[in-house]
Amino acid sequence: DVLMTQTPVSLPVSLGGQVSISCRSSQSLVHSDGNTYLHWYLQKPGQSPQLLIYRVSNRFSGVPDRFSGSGSGTDFTLKISRVEPEDLGVYYCLQSTHFPYTFGAGTKLELK
Amino acid sequence: EVQLQQSGAELGKPGTSVKLSCKVSGYNIRNTYMHWVNQRPGKGLEWIGRIDPANGNTIYAEKFKSKATLTADTSSNTAYMQLSQLKSDDTAIYFCAMRDWFAYWGQGTLVTVPS
Numbered sequence: 001d002v003l004m005t006q007t008p009v010s011l012p013v014s015l016g017g018q019v020s021i022s023c024r025s026s027q028s029l030v031h032s033d034g035n036t037y038l039h040w041y042l043q044k045p046g047q048s049p050q051l052l053i054y055r056v057s058n059r060f061s062g063v064p065d066r067f068s069g070s071g072s073g074t075d076f077t078l079k080i081s082r083v084e085p086e087d088l089g090v091y092y093c094l095q096s097t098h099f100p101y102t103f104g105a106g107t108k109l110e111l112k
Numbered sequence: 113e114v115q116l117q118q119s120g121a122e123l124g125k126p127g128t129s130v131k132l133s134c135k136v137s138g139y140n141i142r143n144t145y146m147h148w149v150n151q152r153p154g155k156g157l158e159w160i161g162r163i164d165p166a167n168g169n170t171i172y173a174e175k176f177k178s179k180a181t182l183t184a185d186t187s188s189n190t191a192y193m194q195l196s197q198l199k200s201d202d203t204a205i206y207f208c209a210m211r212d213w214f215a216y217w218g219q220g221t222l223v224t225v226p227s
Contacts, residue, residue: 001173039213041157048220049157054213092157094214100173101147101159 002026002095006104012112013083021078021107023093028073030097037096040069040078043106044089052091053078083109114138116208116218124198124225131194132221134208141165144211146184146191150204151220160206163191200227 003026013019029036038056041049051060053069056076066081080087088111093104119133134146148160161172165184172180179202181194191208205220 037213041214043157048207048217049209049214050217051213051215054215060213060215094157094159096213099171100161103157103159106156 001100002029002098002102004093004095004102004104006091006093006107008107009105010108010110012110014112015083015085017083018079018081019083019109020080021091021093021109023071023076023078023104025074025076025095027098029076029095030073036072038069038071038076039094039096040067041092041094042087042089043092044086047089049092080109114211114216116210116216118206118208118218118221121222122224124195124202124223126199126225126227128198129194129196130198130223131192132206132208132223134191134193134218136189136191136210139210139216140186141184141189141191141210142186146182147209147214148180148182148191148193149207149209149214151207152204157207160193165191195223198223198225200225 005024007022029038040053043049057069068079090106090108092106115137117135122130124130145162147162150158160176163170163182170182184191203225207220208218
C-alpha cells in the first residue's frame, strides 16, 4: 500500500498567519493516464471531511484562494495564507492513484 | 444540491452484522463511484472500498475484503455497506462519499460494538 506521510502532526498558528502542510508518498502518484491524484481535505470537529484541493492544485468550488496546493511525484504541499478561525481543524491528504486509496494521518491546525 | 443522507447510529452485538445505508439526492449514483471510509475514535480516515452502482463492480482494501460488503440500489439511489462478524475493533464512524475526488460526503454513521 502507498504510505502517505503527513507533517507536522500539529501546527499552531496565529490568525492571519501562513502555514504549510507536507504530504509525502512512498511511491510516485503519477497515474498511467498522466494525472496525479492527490487531494486535500479539512475535517472540522464533529463534521465530515470537506474537499479543498483536488489533483494537487485545483481548488474545489467555493474554496477561498487562501488555500493553494502544489507538488509533484511524491512530494506535495498545502499552503494556507491569512488563516481564519474557520480554517481550524484536521487536514488530510488522500491519494487515489493506486489501490487501496490511502490517507495521510492528519495535521491538526490549532491556535497558538 | 447534492446530499448524502446516512442511516442512524447502530449498536452492534459482537459476531453479528449491520447494514448501513447512504441515500443520495440531487445526483444519479449510476454516474459515480460510491466510496466508504471509516474513522475509528480519535483516529484518521481509512478507505474501505468502492462500488460502481451502474454494474455492481466493487474494489476493497485488502483488510476489509472479509469485513465489508458494498451494494447499491439504483432504483432508490442508495448505497449500502454491510459489516459482518462485528467485533469491538469495528467501532467507528463510517462515511459514504462520492463523485470525483470524494467531493461529497455523508454525515457519517456511528457503529458501536461493545467488547
